[in-house]
Amino acid sequence: METSGLALENVVLSVHGKAVLNNVSFHADEKRIGLIGANGSGKSTLARVILGLLQINSGELRVHGVDIWKDRKAALKTVGMLFQNPDHQIIFPTCEEEIAFGLTQLGQSKEKARRAALEILARFGRADWASRSTHDLSQGQRHFLCLLSVLVMQPKLLVFDEPYAGLDLPTSIQLHRSIDALEQQVVLITHDMDVLADFDRVIWLDHGEIAGDGKPSDIIPKYIAEMTTRAGETDA
Numbered sequence: 001m002e003t004s005g006l007a008l009e010n011v012v013l014s015v016h017g018k019a020v021l022n023n024v025s026f027h028a029d030e031k032r033i034g035l036i037g038a039n040g041s042g043k044s045t046l047a048r049v050i051l052g053l054l055q056i057n058s059g060e061l062r063v064h065g066v067d068i069w070k071d072r073k074a075a076l077k078t079v080g081m082l083f084q085n086p087d088h089q090i091i092f093p094t095c096e097e098e099i100a101f102g103l104t105q106l107g108q109s110k111e112k113a114r115r116a117a118l119e120i121l122a123r124f125g126r127a128d129w130a131s132r133s134t135h136d137l138s139q140g141q142r143h144f145l146c147l148l149s150v151l152v153m154q155p156k157l158l159v160f161d162e163p164y165a166g167l168d169l170p171t172s173i174q175l176h177r178s179i180d181a182l183e184q185q186v187v188l189i190t191h192d193m194d195v196l197a198d199f200d201r202v203i204w205l206d207h208g209e210i211a212g213d214g215k216p217s218d219i220i221p222k223y224i225a226e227m228t229t230r231a232g233e234t235d236a
């Protein structure tokens with residue numbers, strides 16, 4: 001099994017006897033990977049599997065060499081995720097506590113975690129957010145707070161599930177720039193093909209199977225053609 005990047009071998013995950021991921025295999029060392037597919041094709045499920053939140057039925061999965069399902073502590077340092085809805089992620093009353101929490105889970109002292117939280121807030125021009133109530137933030141700001149909470153953990157792989165959904169233009173531009181500037185490997189789930197134009201690789205999931213895998217310039221036109229055909233078939 002590959003010890004670098006993201007490696008899946010014949011991954012199968014069934015829900016109520018139905019295969020949601022069916023023999024998914026790929027090895028990705030690229031820095032920017034897009035994950036595309038129609039609604040219900042298995043993208044979010046795959047993201048949760050990569051994060052170690054769902055146990056696979058069979059196959060093998062390693063994220064930078066770590067068996068993230070078995071080694072939960074190493075998983076926290078290896079992979080982080082920004083969920084579609086920040087309300088599913090934010091649990092603390094203040095921004096500083098929210099950001100520091102993950103670090104204390106890694107075993108850092110509360111004081112060290114607090115300092116790291118303040119440092120990342122300052123680095124992103126949000127020093128004034130430290131004692132700010134998470135409930136008072138707008139939806140876009142809550143998204144941004146979640147990003148900082150994930151970044152502070154410095155995982156080797158970051159998974160973003162539709163990060164731009166519901167964000168206004170300035171916030172999505174800022175988020176886009178932040179993602180662009182990341183050193184880490186990124187897997188980005190999106191329905192917005194423009195975002196993926198300069199990515200290194202695009203993986204297309206269809207009914208839980210890989211339908212395409214390659215350069216955006218190769219995969220995206222095929223995907224759009226297939227989706228257009230399907231839309232035509234369902235027209236009244």
Ligand SMILES: Nc1ncnc2c1ncn2[C@@H]1O[C@H](COP(=O)(O)OP(=O)(O)OP(=O)(O)O)[C@@H](O)[C@H]1O
Pocket residue numbers: 015016020037038039040041042043044045046
């Ligand atoms: N806990 C669950 N119970 C039942 N079915 C599930 C569960 N989780 C996922 N599924 C099914 O698995 C399939 C894949 O869902 P998933 O959310 O991974 O798709 P997706 O590609 O992320 O879709 P979208 O683009 O709409 O977000 C769907 O048919 C969904 O109904």
